[in-house]
Amino acid sequence: MKITAVEPIHLRVPQVLEIPDGTLDVLIIRIHTDEGLVGVGEVTSQSYVCKACFEAPRSAARRHGLNTILIGENPSDPEALWEKMYYETNRYGRRGAAIHAISGADIALWDLKGQIEGKPIYELFGGPHRTSVRAYASVLFGDTPDETAKLAHQFVDLGLTAAKFGWGPFGQDPNTDVAHVAIAREVLGNERDLMVDAGHAWDCATAIERAKLLKPFNIGWLEEPLSQDDRKGYGELCKQAAVPIAAGEGDVTHWDFEDLIDRGVHVVQPDVAFCGGLTVCRRVSDMTEAKGLRAVPHCFSTGINLTASLHWMASVPNGDLVEYCLRDSPLMRKLVKNLPPLVDGRAQVPSGPGLGIELDEDIIAEFRVQ
Numbered sequence: 001m002k003i004t005a006v007e008p009i010h011l012r013v014p015q016v017l018e019i020p021d022g023t024l025d026v027l028i029i030r031i032h033t034d035e036g037l038v039g040v041g042e043v044t045s046q047s048y049v050c051k052a053c054f055e056a057p058r059s060a061a062r063r064h065g066l067n068t069i070l071i072g073e074n075p076s077d078p079e080a081l082w083e084k085m086y087y088e089t090n091r092y093g094r095r096g097a098a099i100h101a102i103s104g105a106d107i108a109l110w111d112l113k114g115q116i117e118g119k120p121i122y123e124l125f126g127g128p129h130r131t132s133v134r135a136y137a138s139v140l141f142g143d144t145p146d147e148t149a150k151l152a153h154q155f156v157d158l159g160l161t162a163a164k165f166g167w168g169p170f171g172q173d174p175n176t177d178v179a180h181v182a183i184a185r186e187v188l189g190n191e192r193d194l195m196v197d198a199g200h201a202w203d204c205a206t207a208i209e210r211a212k213l214l215k216p217f218n219i220g221w222l223e224e225p226l227s228q229d230d231r232k233g234y235g236e237l238c239k240q241a242a243v244p245i246a247a248g249e250g251d252v253t254h255w256d257f258e259d260l261i262d263r264g265v266h267v268v269q270p271d272v273a274f275c276g277g278l279t280v281c282r283r284v285s286d287m288t289e290a291k292g293l294r295a296v297p298h299c300f301s302t303g304i305n306l307t308a309s310l311h312w313m314a315s316v317p318n319g320d321l322v323e324y325c326l327r328d329s330p331l332m333r334k335l336v337k338n339l340p341p342l343v344d345g346r347a348q349v350p351s352g353p354g355l356g357i358e359l360d361e362d363i364i365a366e367f368r369v370q
């Protein structure tokens with residue numbers, strides 16, 4: 001079998017707001033073969049730039065576009081093709097847009113491999129350890145503690161057993177922070193998990209102090225309290241923090257995650273459509289499993305990202321948690337016809353070959369950037 005075409009398709013809703021919301025503008029990838037099988041993937045990044053990473057023509061060594069690298073290859077070994085894509089882009093790649101683009105190709109290649117072998121991806125990865133994954137919803141803190149309380153009530157009503165609040169007014173002063181977290185904990189009750197995303201708000205010394213203040217609210221983790229580039233800071237913080245620390249949604253390749261793990265980060269959060277794909281995610285969870293730590297997917301774009309994350313988590317022994325996006329963008333809610341539903345707070349993992357999803361061609365036609 002040979003890859004005959006690679007199709008990067010840019011989808012964008014008419015009004016893309018300048019908020020941290022990955023459901024408004026995405027790049028989906030279709031990889032076609034000479035036997036009629038088509039694999040699907042997604043890139044959650046700067047879609048125009050990542051599309052160019054696919055379409056750029058052949059150049060001198062190690063500076064090719066991904067289409068040139070993949071067309072003509074046998075799709076049956078995604079890991080070998082990951083190495084080829086990574087190496088053959090390394091003059092302009094390694095980190096940034098090129099590795100984001102590789103993520104989409106890698107997901108599509110695993111989807112293809114599953115279709116070739118007639119197995120869901122979690123089975124290719126040695127699973128399943130579960131057929132549904134506990135979902136946590138994430139949302140911005142309300143402008144006031146009352147608004148935060150309303151949001152928490154919505155999650156309880158949806159039957160969710162875990163929720164994460166972040167950004168918004170959080171991080172500016174200790175009293176406001178405690179007021180928001182206290183009301184969220186009160187509404188969620190002690191039987192549900194509560195996580196907090198600090199949105200890069202502090203330096204290390206402030207984060208150590210704030211973590212002490214949040215300890216009484218039994219938070220599951222404190223996410224990205226520091227700049228994504230303050231690696232030394234994370235090392236210091238993780239030695240002293242009163243609560244578990246999470247980070248990594250901006251990191252790529254297993255080497256970045258190895259560094260976070262070495263610095264003591266308790267929960268790492270690769271985004272499969274950004275970090276280098278399922279090949280990278282699997283390497284990361286092999287490392288966290290070996291160290292008794294956790295990898296929990298960052299996932300806030302379309303049902304392709306969600307489904308890939310679910311297959312990954314279904315194959316990881318301590319992987320029973322996934323971020324579940326509740327935004328109402330059609331690219332999140334409608335692009336995947338059989339979007340994994342929430343049942344009793346758990347997202348159901350599709351059991352068909354590959355990703356086990358079908359895309360809605362009308363949605364692709366409606367939102368495609370020409």
Ligand code: MG
Nearest residue numbers: 197223224249
């Ligand atoms: Mg975050």
